[in-house]
Amino acid sequence: MKPKRIYRCDGSVDGIFTAIYDAYESRYGHADIVITETDENTNLELFAEYIDTFADEEKSEKVAASIKTKISLDAYEVVIKSALSTKKGRADAIYRFLQLGFATGRSVLNQLSHPYVLPVFELERGVNNEISHYLQFVRFSELKNTILLSRVRPENNIITLIAPHFEDRLTEENWMIYDEGRNLAAIHKSRYPWVLVDGKELNRSSLEQFSDLELDMQIFWQTFVDTIAIKERISEKLQKQMLPNRYREFMREMPYKVK
Amino acid sequence: MNQVLFSDKTNSIAEKLSILSDAAKYDVACTSSGVDRKGVAGSIGNTVAAGLCHCFAADGRCISLLKILFSNECIYDCKYCVNRSSRDVVRTSFTPKEVADLTIEFYRRNYIEGLFLSSGVVKNPNYTMEQLYETLRLLREEYHFNGYIHVKGIPGADDLLIEKTGYLADRMSINLELPTAEGLKSLAPNKNRTNILRPMKQIQLGKEASKYRLHGRNEIVVRRNNTQLAVRKQEKLFVPAGQSTQMIIGATPETDYQIIKVAESLYDKFDLKRVFYSAFINTTQDSSLPSLPGGPPLLREHRLYQADWLLRFYGFEADEILSENTPNFNVLLDPKCNWALSHLELFPLEVNMADYYALLRVPGIGVKSARRIVAARKTAILDYADLKKLGVVLKRSIYFITCSGKMMYPVKIEADYIINHMLEIKEKLPAGVGGSGVYQQLSLFDDMGSKNILM
Numbered sequence: 001m002k003p004k005r006i007y008r009c010d011g012s013v014d015g016i017f018t019a020i021y022d023a024y025e026s027r028y029g030h031a032d033i034v035i036t037e038t039d040e041n042t043n044l045e046l047f048a049e050y051i052d053t054f055a056d057e058e059k060s061e062k063v064a065a066s067i068k069t070k071i072s073l074d075a076y077e078v079v080i081k082s083a084l085s086t087k088k089g090r091a092d093a094i095y096r097f098l099q100l101g102f103a104t105g106r107s108v109l110n111q112l113s114h115p116y117v118l119p120v121f122e123l124e125r126g127v128n129n130e131i132s133h134y135l136q137f138v139r140f141s142e143l144k145n146t147i148l149l150s151r152v153r154p155e156n157n158i159i160t161l162i163a164p165h166f167e168d169r170l171t172e173e174n175w176m177i178y179d180e181g182r183n184l185a186a187i188h189k190s191r192y193p194w195v196l197v198d199g200k201e202l203n204r205s206s207l208e209q210f211s212d213l214e215l216d217m218q219i220f221w222q223t224f225v226d227t228i229a230i231k232e233r234i235s236e237k238l239q240k241q242m243l244p245n246r247y248r249e250f251m252r253e254m255p256y257k258v259k
Numbered sequence: 260m261n262q263v264l265f266s267d268k269t270n271s272i273a274e275k276l277s278i279l280s281d282a283a284k285y286d287v288a289c290t291s292s293g294v295d296r297k298g299v300a301g302s303i304g305n306t307v308a309a310g311l312c313h314c315f316a317a318d319g320r321c322i323s324l325l326k327i328l329f330s331n332e333c334i335y336d337c338k339y340c341v342n343r344s345s346r347d348v349v350r351t352s353f354t355p356k357e358v359a360d361l362t363i364e365f366y367r368r369n370y371i372e373g374l375f376l377s378s379g380v381v382k383n384p385n386y387t388m389e390q391l392y393e394t395l396r397l398l399r400e401e402y403h404f405n406g407y408i409h410v411k412g413i414p415g416a417d418d419l420l421i422e423k424t425g426y427l428a429d430r431m432s433i434n435l436e437l438p439t440a441e442g443l444k445s446l447a448p449n450k451n452r453t454n455i456l457r458p459m460k461q462i463q464l465g466k467e468a469s470k471y472r473l474h475g476r477n478e479i480v481v482r483r484n485n486t487q488l489a490v491r492k493q494e495k496l497f498v499p500a501g502q503s504t505q506m507i508i509g510a511t512p513e514t515d516y517q518i519i520k521v522a523e524s525l526y527d528k529f530d531l532k533r534v535f536y537s538a539f540i541n542t543t544q545d546s547s548l549p550s551l552p553g554g555p556p557l558l559r560e561h562r563l564y565q566a567d568w569l570l571r572f573y574g575f576e577a578d579e580i581l582s583e584n585t586p587n588f589n590v591l592l593d594p595k596c597n598w599a600l601s602h603l604e605l606f607p608l609e610v611n612m613a614d615y616y617a618l619l620r621v622p623g624i625g626v627k628s629a630r631r632i633v634a635a636r637k638t639a640i641l642d643y644a645d646l647k648k649l650g651v652v653l654k655r656s657i658y659f660i661t662c663s664g665k666m667m668y669p670v671k672i673e674a675d676y677i678i679n680h681m682l683e684i685k686e687k688l689p690a691g692v693g694g695s696g697v698y699q700q701l702s703l704f705d706d707m708g709s710k711n712i713l714m
Contacts, residue, residue, distance in 0.1 A: 112635040113645035136311045140368045148367060166369075168298040169305045169406075173367060191300060217364050223273055227281045228326060229316035232540050232555055238319025238689055242312075253314065 011037035082123035291372035293500030304406030324375035333379030373407030388416035442511030501532030514586035623656030
């Protein structure tokens with residue numbers, strides 16, 4: 001019996017695509033290959049061969065191009081979104097989905113009940129849900145230098161997916177969305193396209209000085225949120241259901257419990 | 260923007276904001292949906308068709324727009340209204356610039372999706388409408404605000420003012436206030452139904468006309484279908500997100516049947532986008548108003564919204580949901596279950612064959628899962644495990660469907676049998692309406708037409 005081969009990758013989009021490229025190239029047989037992310041903290045398996053892969057832009061580009069041409073652009077979007085999730089097993093789910101996708105073409109997206117398709121859709125749905133929540137619950141504060149700063153701590157790696165919305169909306173503003181957990185920032189200069197930068201290059205101290213108007217606005221907003229509630233209908237449970245604690249960390253107007 | 264604007268009168272702005280948002284909170288139509296508009300260089304804002312909720316207040320209702328009154332002064336004396344002229348409350352008004360500044364500053368911080376501006380009637384309807392128009396003009400033309408604006412039309416204002424405002428707003432609404440003309444007469448003696456319906460009709464016609472408008476105001480030309488290679492820059496559209504209205508539920512003795520009939524005719528005849536229902540809250544303690552010891556009728560409001568959804572997205576007609584003989588909703592079952600139970604002759608339905616509209620009528624299958632079923636069955640024959648994965652609520656639907664000719668369990672297709680099983684499954688009501696028991700505990704002896712469980 002052939003020993004199982006386990007390809008390990010770093011869990012980024014490039015990392016996952018590279019592992020998939022290597023797995024295909026090895027011609028070892030899909031049934032005997034599993035792809036895992038290294039952040040997946042599981043026990044090592046006996047009787048399995050571990051192969052470490054390293055993100056390679058060229059290989060990743062090739063995989064991306066194949067998905068776009070051999071399956072469809074919609075499928076590419078689904079795959080990218082699932083890859084940006086933090087759920088364990090996403091690399092393998094994408095690998096399986098692509099096997100079926102390369103065999104059947106664009107109609108793969110209709111096979112919702114297929115065991116190779118459903119997991120990817122669930123990953124995508126999770127990411128989409130978080131994106132839509134963050135479009136709503138991101139809060140900007142104005143700094144002394146009139147830059148609008150928003151600090152976030154999303155579960156999935158979504159700031160690249162929410163930045164286009166704010167680029168379209170706040171074209172004339174200079175703004176920045178900073179992912180505290182991943183130390184990444186999406187930065188937008190008025191009328192320029194947004195860019196992704198590493199948080200190490202940021203000057204932290206300037207991020208904490210608010211403009212004069214900012215504090216007034218926070219008070220006004222707090223006043224508004226408090227008075228708009230109808231006291232005969234108050235229901236903390238419903239509020240919590242609609243706006244769970246995990247989104248509240250940087251929303252100053254909401255009560256937030258630190259875990 | 261002028262930075263010193265708020266500094267010297269911060270307090271007065273905070274005070275005004277607190278008074279005028281407090282006075283606006285009973286308005287329910289806080290949605291930002293219905294229009295998709297990209298951002299434009301040189302302006303601020305875009306809109307998203309699905310709408311976005313930016314926060315949730317302590318009552319669990321969504322905060323999407325900066326919902327305020329321009330003024331809480333009012334010449335009318337409607338008995339249910341917190342701002343009625345005979346009531347002793349602090350009166351204040353914003354200026355158009357204050358509203359515009361607040362909107363822009365909130366919008367930049369992603370607090371809100373746009374503005375919801377309503378007002379008490381100051382001096383006369385025309386004066387009030389002029390103020391609202393001026394606020395919108397300032398926002399759109401001077402601040403280049405491209406986000407969502409919902410404005411209330413003031414009944415009795417001049418047609419021209421309504422029209423001018425309509426070109427600046429995304430949505431316009433005129434409150435129906437109470438479901439029937441008699442109700443309106445008894446509680447809002449200064450208002451009349453015709454005055455409310457007239458501008459509604461005007462908005463509807465204006466919206467239809469703007470679809471065909473190409474050149475000047477007076478010349479109406481049918482826009483050619485997409486045969487031109489280059490489409491000329493679109494002119495400003497008239498109320499692109501359509502109009503909505505709201506009515507108060509439980510202040511007057513209308514039945515649920517009357518209410519959904521009114522809603523249906525508003526959707527059909529006035530082409531409304533939404534009708535909102537607002538559970539009556541007795542704020543004025545007027546002697547002609549009912550006292551509601553159990554709190555506002557939230558379950559009834561919930562059932563009305565369920566029925567409203569059936570009208571708009573599920574292809575139901577009001578007469579199918581309720582009738583003269585059973586004029587009120589069943590407290591124990593949602594309207595769709597109720598309908599299915601009295602039409603058992605149509606079930607069970609074969610999931611792999613039934614058409615989309617038939618699927619929509621099965622309890623436990625919604626718009627999304629019906630669409631997924633139609634897509635998924637192109638490539639596979641679906642069984643119950645698949646349905647579960649597609650999001651169908653099996654515990655409700657198993658009584659009404661078959662997969663490849665088989666039912667999931669041997670079930671009797673008999674109303675009593677199904678009801679018994681349905682009542683065991685707890686209906687998922689929003690917190691505050693039922694389950695949590697804060698306001699209204701579901702009980703067999705409720706006051707809303709529960710005498711016979713099945714209609």
